[in-house]
Amino acid sequence: MYRKSLLVSAAAVAALVTVASAHERAVEFPDAEDGRVILAADLHTHSVFSDGEVWPSIRVKEAQRDGLEMLAVTEHLEHQPHKADIPHPDRNRSYEVARQTLESSGEEGLSLINGAEITRGQPYGHINAVFLQDANALLTEDAEDALAAANAQGAFVFVNHPNWIPQMPDGIARLSDVHKRLIEDGLIQGIEVVNGTLDGHSEHALQLALEYGLTVLGTSDIHGLVDWTHEAGHGGHRPMTLILADGRTPEAMKAALFAGDTVAWAYDDLLGKPENVEAVVRTCLHLETEGYPDDTSVLPVDIVNACPLDFTLRNRSEETFQNASDTIHVERNDRFTAQVRMGGEKPVVALSFDVLNAEIGYREPLTLTLETGVPQGDGE
Numbered sequence: 001m002y003r004k005s006l007l008v009s010a011a012a013v014a015a016l017v018t019v020a021s022a023h024e025r026a027v028e029f030p031d032a033e034d035g036r037v038i039l040a041a042d043l044h045t046h047s048v049f050s051d052g053e054v055w056p057s058i059r060v061k062e063a064q065r066d067g068l069e070m071l072a073v074t075e076h077l078e079h080q081p082h083k084a085d086i087p088h089p090d091r092n093r094s095y096e097v098a099r100q101t102l103e104s105s106g107e108e109g110l111s112l113i114n115g116a117e118i119t120r121g122q123p124y125g126h127i128n129a130v131f132l133q134d135a136n137a138l139l140t141e142d143a144e145d146a147l148a149a150a151n152a153q154g155a156f157v158f159v160n161h162p163n164w165i166p167q168m169p170d171g172i173a174r175l176s177d178v179h180k181r182l183i184e185d186g187l188i189q190g191i192e193v194v195n196g197t198l199d200g201h202s203e204h205a206l207q208l209a210l211e212y213g214l215t216v217l218g219t220s221d222i223h224g225l226v227d228w229t230h231e232a233g234h235g236g237h238r239p240m241t242l243i244l245a246d247g248r249t250p251e252a253m254k255a256a257l258f259a260g261d262t263v264a265w266a267y268d269d270l271l272g273k274p275e276n277v278e279a280v281v282r283t284c285l286h287l288e289t290e291g292y293p294d295d296t297s298v299l300p301v302d303i304v305n306a307c308p309l310d311f312t313l314r315n316r317s318e319e320t321f322q323n324a325s326d327t328i329h330v331e332r333n334d335r336f337t338a339q340v341r342m343g344g345e346k347p348v349v350a351l352s353f354d355v356l357n358a359e360i361g362y363r364e365p366l367t368l369t370l371e372t373g374v375p376q377g378d379g380e
C-alpha cells in the first residue's frame with residue numbers, strides 16, 4: 001500500500017514537472033530593434049527585516065528563477081513589525097544578507113541593489129528609494145530630509161501605489177501638492193502604475209506619469225512568495241518593470257530609469273509612455289508570409305509573438321480575415337496565422353492593430369502597423 005502511493009506520487013511529480021516546463025518561468029525578451037536590451041527589474045520587495053514573511057535569501061533565489069536582471073531590497077524604514085525578534089538597528093542588513101546569498105550562488109546576471117521604503121502618511125505616502133549606499137541615512141524625523149538624503153546618494157526615487165485604498169478610498173491615484181513640489185525640485189523621478197501586492201493597476205497613475213514626466217514602474221511589492229501570489233512557474237509572473245537599456249550593466253539600467261525608458265508589465269498588460277510601449281511591442285511582434293497560394297489573393301500571414309506574454313489585437317486594417325474576426329489572440333512565444341483578404345496580389349502586406357493589452361495613456365491602447373514584403377511566385 002505504501003509502495004503504491006509512492007509510485008502514484010512519483011507520477012504526479014513527473015506530470016507537474018512537465019506542466020512547469022511548458023510554461024518557462026524565467027522571463028526573456030529579444031533585443032529591441034534599435035539595439036537596446038529589454039531587462040526585467042523588480043524594484044519593490046520586502047523580507048522579514050520589515051513586514052515580509054521570508055528571509056532575504058529567498059528574495060534572491062526567486063529573482064534568479066524568475067530571470068530578473070535587477071532586484072531591489074526595499075524594507076519599510078519606519079514599519080518594523082518583527083522588531084522584537086529582529087531588532088534591525090542597521091537598515092542595510094537585509095541587503096547585505098541578500099548580497100551574501102547572491103555571491104555564494106556563483107550565478108551571474110542579477111544585479112542586486114540596496115533600497116528602502118520611506119513609509120509615511122499623507123501627503124507623502126510611501127516612497128521608494130533605490131540605488132542607496134546607506135539606508136540608515138534615511139532614518140530621519142522629517143520625510144523630506146529622508147528624500148534629500150536619498151537623492152544625495154544618487155538614488156532613484158518613486159511614489160508607491162498612489163491608488164492604495166487606505167490612502168485613496170476611491171482608488172483613484174493622485175499626487176499631493178507636496179509630491180508635485182518634490183517632483184518639480186527633482187527629488188522624485190518615478191511612479192508605480194502597477195503594484196502586485198495591492199492588486200493595483202492604475203491608468204490614473206499612468207496619466208500622472210505622462211503629465212509630470214515620471215518614469216513608469218511596475219513592481220511586485222512582494223511580502224510572501226512569488227510562487228503563491230503570482231503563479232510563477234505555472235504560466236504566471238510577478239508584476240515588474242521592463243527597462244530599455246543600452247547595456248546589461250547596473251549603470252545602464254540606472255541611466256534608463258532616470259531617462260524614463262521603461263514599461264510596466266503585469267499579467268499580459270503593458271503600460272508606459274507611447275514610444276517605450278511601442279518599442280517593446282515591435283520587439284515582440286512581426287509578420288511572416290511565404291506568398292500567395294495558387295488561385296487566390298487570400299494571403300496566409302503569420303503574426304509572430306517572440307515574447308513571454310500573450311497579445312490581444314484588434315484589426316484596424318482595410319483588409320479583413322478569412323479565418324478570424326477582427327479580435328485575435330496571439331499566445332506567448334507562438335504565432336497566429338491570419339488568412340488576409342488582400343484584394344489582389346499586392347507586394348507588401350501591412351496590418352494595423354489596436355494592441356488591446358498595451359496602454360499608452362489613460363484607457364488608450366497602442367495602435368501600430370506591422371508590415372512585410374510578400375515573396376513573389378515564379379510566375380507560372
Ligand SMILES: [Zn+2]
Binds near residue numbers: 117126
Ligand atoms: Zn507601501
Ligand SMILES: [Zn+2]
Binds near residue numbers: 046117
Ligand atoms: Zn512595500
